Every structure is written in C-alpha cells, then in structure tokens.
Amino acid sequence: MESSSPIQASIISHRNDPNDDTIYYKIQIKNKTSDVWELEKRFSQFEDLAKKLKVLFGEQLPTLPKKKYITFLVGKTPEDIEKRKAGLDEFIQNLASRPEVVASEPLKQFLELEKNAKEILVNPPKLLFEFKGFLHGVRDFTVSTEQGLMFVITSDCSVINRLDAYLTNMKAPWESEKGDQALIPVGCVECWLQQENGDFQRLWVKMYNSQAITCYWNPVASILLVGLDSGSINYLYVPEKEGFKKFTESMEIEQHTDRVMGLYYDVKRKYLHSISKDRKYRILNLRKGELVADIEPDQYELTCLLGCDERKKTFVGDRHGEIYIYDIEKKRPKLIIKIPTNQLFIRGFFIDNQRNYLFSISHENGVILIIDIQLPGREQYSKEVAQLNGKSKSREIGWSSKRGEIYVGNIDGTVTIWDAKKSRQLYVLKAHDSDITKLQWLDADQTLLTAAKDKVIKVWSMPQYWRDPKIVEKELEQEQLQAKQQNADFIYKNVQKQFDQKFQDEDEDDMAVWHKDQQRHSDTKYEDIVELK
Secondary structure, three states, rough: OOOOOOOEEEEEEEEEOOOOEEEEEEEEEOOOOEEEEEEEEHHHHHHHHHHHHHHOOOOOOOOOOOOHHHOOOEEEEEHHHHHHHHHHHHHHHHHOOOOHHHHHHHHHHOOOHHHOHHHHOOOOEEEEEEEEOOOEEEEEEEEEOOEEEEEEEEEOOOOHHHHHHHHHHHHOOOOOOOOOOOOOOEEEEEEEEEOOOOOEEEEEEEOOOEEEEEEEEEEEOOOEEEEEEOOOEEEEEOHHHHOOOOEEEEEEEEOOOOOOEEEEEOOOOEEEEEEEOOOEEEEEEEEEEEEEEEOOOOOOEEEEEEEOOOOOEEEEOOOOOOOEOOOOOOOOOEEEEEEEEOOEEEEEEEEEEOOEEEEEEEEEOOEEEEEEEEOOOOOHHOEEEEEEEOOOOOOEEEEEEOOEEEEEEEEOOOOEEEEOOOOEEEEEEOOOOOOOOEEEEEOOOOOOEEOOOOOOOEEEEEOOOOOOHHHHHHHHHHHHHHHHHHHHHHHHHHHHHHHHHHHHHHHHHHHHHHHHHHHHHOOOOOOHHHOOO
C-alpha cells in the first residue's frame, strides 16, 4: 500500500567525528517526484525534534531508541551504535510516513523541506482575529452569523479563586439580599454584536456566583439559556427589536442538583431540555412552569445534549459511552434507540443532515465516532460506521460538510484536522496555550472559531487547498508511472521464470531420451549414466 505522505526518509549511514567525538547520522529524504537530498544530524537533534513534536502530537509518536545503547562507562561499541542507528531509522521512517507530521513546523525545519522541497509544503491555517479581554477562561460560545451576534460563557478556572469567591459571596443570616449579581463573579455571559465596519462590540455582561458552563441561543425566540455549575439554568430574553443591547427578562430555574452539561430549547412547544451530571434528562414546560419529563437513562453522568429541529429528535451522551436518541415530537420524549459505543465519556455532538451522520468524540481516549443515523424518521436503525483514533482527553468536535473535514479540540490546546473521507489526519494546529473548550465552524465564511481557558477566542481561515493541486497531480502521475513499471517488471520476471522452467523441462526430456538410447546400445546401467552426468 502506497503511503499518502509526500516524502520518504531513512538513515543510510553514520560517521564518527573525531574532533568532537560525536556520531552523526546521515538521513536520506526522497519526495514523490524523485528529488533526493541528504542531511546529517546528531542524536541530541533527534531528541529536540521529539520534544517539539510532542507539543503537537502528544503520545501519538514513535519512541526514540533508549540512551542505554551508548553509555560513558562501557563506551560506544559498534553494536550499540548499530542499534541506535536502527532505532533512529525506524523513528524517522514513521514520522515521514505521516502527512500530518510532515506538515508540522518542527519536522519541516528538521528535514529542511522549505529549502529542498518547497513544493510539498502544506498551506497552514491563518489566524485572522482574536477576541481578548474576557474576565475568565472561555467555557462556551455561540455565534449567529445571520444576526452578527455572539454570546460568550466564561468561568474562573482556578479552584482556589472559586473557593475564595464562594466564601466571599456567601450571605450570613443577618445580611440583606443584594440582588442576583455576584460580588466576586465566578462565571459570566457576555453579549457581542458585529458593527457595520465588521468589528464586534461588547454590549453587556451578566455575572454569576456559580461557574457558567454552557449556553444555548435560539435566534427565532430570542431566548438565551445559560447552564450553571450549581445545577441552575438562567433564562434570558434578549429581544432583537432592542438591538440586543439588553435582556428584558431574566429567570433562574433550579432544574438540577449538579452541573448542567447541555441545553436545548424547543421553540414550537416552548420546552426547555437540559441534562446534568446528576444523571437526569429533564424537560420543562416554560409556559406552565411544570416538569414534563424527568428521565434517568442509566446510572452514569450525562455529558452532552444535541437537539435537532429538522428531525424532531434529541441526542444524549453519557460518561459510560452510551448514546441515546429520543423522539420529541409528542409531549413526552420517547427513547427510540440506545447505541453502545464501547468508548468512555462522550463529549460533543455534530449532525450532518445531508449525509445523515452524527459525529461525536470520546474524551477518555480521543476516539472519533461516526454514526449513520439514517434518514429522518428512521433513526431507530442508527449504527456506528467508523472510528478514528485521535488524542486522549479530546474536548470538542466540529465538522465542515463542504470540505469533508473533522475538527477536534484537545486538552493540550491543539486542534487536529481530519480528512473524513480518507480517515487520516491532515494537520495539527497549535491554537491555544490551554484546554480547547469550544469549536464552531462557520460554513458561510469558511472559518473556524476556537476558544480555550486562556481567555481568548480565535478566528482561523482554512486554506483553499492544503497543497498545490498541480503538484499533487504530478505526484499521482509519478506514482501511477512507477506502479505501471513495477507491474511490467513483475510480469516480465514471471514470464521469464515460466520460460526458464519450460526450457529446463525440455532439456531434461532430451537428456532422458539420450539416456535411454545409451542404455539400449550399451551394457552400462541407466543409474550409472545419471550419476555421471
């Protein structure tokens, strides 16, 4: 099977420099258009490369040979050096076979790709803009491109700071109520509106005594829901006719006893759907103020919720790796299927209604789950169709239907970009300095928004092409030409082998006849003739 990487690399030799008593390993690099160059690197340079790559790829890297192969007490024996050379060869071959590693800046510099093979370089995402100045780390955000509106949920990520704030905000029995605003805010929601010049302006901020965890915005009803760590939900009415400059209604709903993990608003029925770490999936009729459903799907914490208006379904994930699909067309939701994924801690959902796929991510081990949820009305036949192995501790997932790309936000601040059709990684972007908490792909602008606990939201432009299509086409032609040549060589060798075998068989037949003739005209035994030939 041909590698999808544009290069091959291997260690072809080594030499000992007597001036500094250092061993240099010679690397030979080839690209698919037959260009070849060689470099010499010390073992310490390989170690430095591994450290830089670990920032992007974590534990998804081959291991370097152990230093025990060469020790100062025993000395550098030829056997030790050969072992290290073999280990480095395996290391560099593995790296060069992976397109997403070849696209990274550390390997690009190490192999001097820009100098020797500029045409194979990947076009990286470009940072367009940064939203800064948030009071706390960003937990969640939602963007409505049609309205030019963005709501941002932030929370204090420091346990010590939160504890101090909780103690300060706590009211003694003799103290009077001072309103619902926090004395020392632990979480808040911010409203930003895009101006005529394209810039976003912060309109207002609402603060909370509890961490703000998640939010949901319904643009039709102008209703914003904010889920809190305390289990409460803040209902806010933010009318468009007021220019979103303020919220005119605010109601705190004590819906759960533990952290709210997901929200959805059914605008038709005016139902508020929510899930929590308390293992409850609850539905509240906001018009009547009564609980419609109080469901505990299993004994595990619920971790994510997605509502789909088009399908009239909700999708619920839990910490044990189960995915539940509910029909919400009637007053009380009905469970239509439970999908076991054999993964732990489902985080994030995304639906492609054109392809009928549900995308999700396992936080525990980073496995991307792709589930065929069938046509609307046939969700009961949903089944898992693919798994992609990513980084462990992944937190968020996004999807571009037009590009066929999956975006995964990781705990180390990186975003892994996948080609879904080819089931391989394209690029690993070092987007933030801390945990990625939210991703949102904007199809209209072909941009990716990323947020993290480092108090920044970034806007990234994805390249139109990851690599020059003409170069890729040239490489493909070269591969096809090589494949044809290999096939022709194989056929020639096979035919030659058959011809040689046939010729040998004919010779043996001739000799056998000759032996028989000799046996007829002499007293020599047949066995003696065979032995003498």
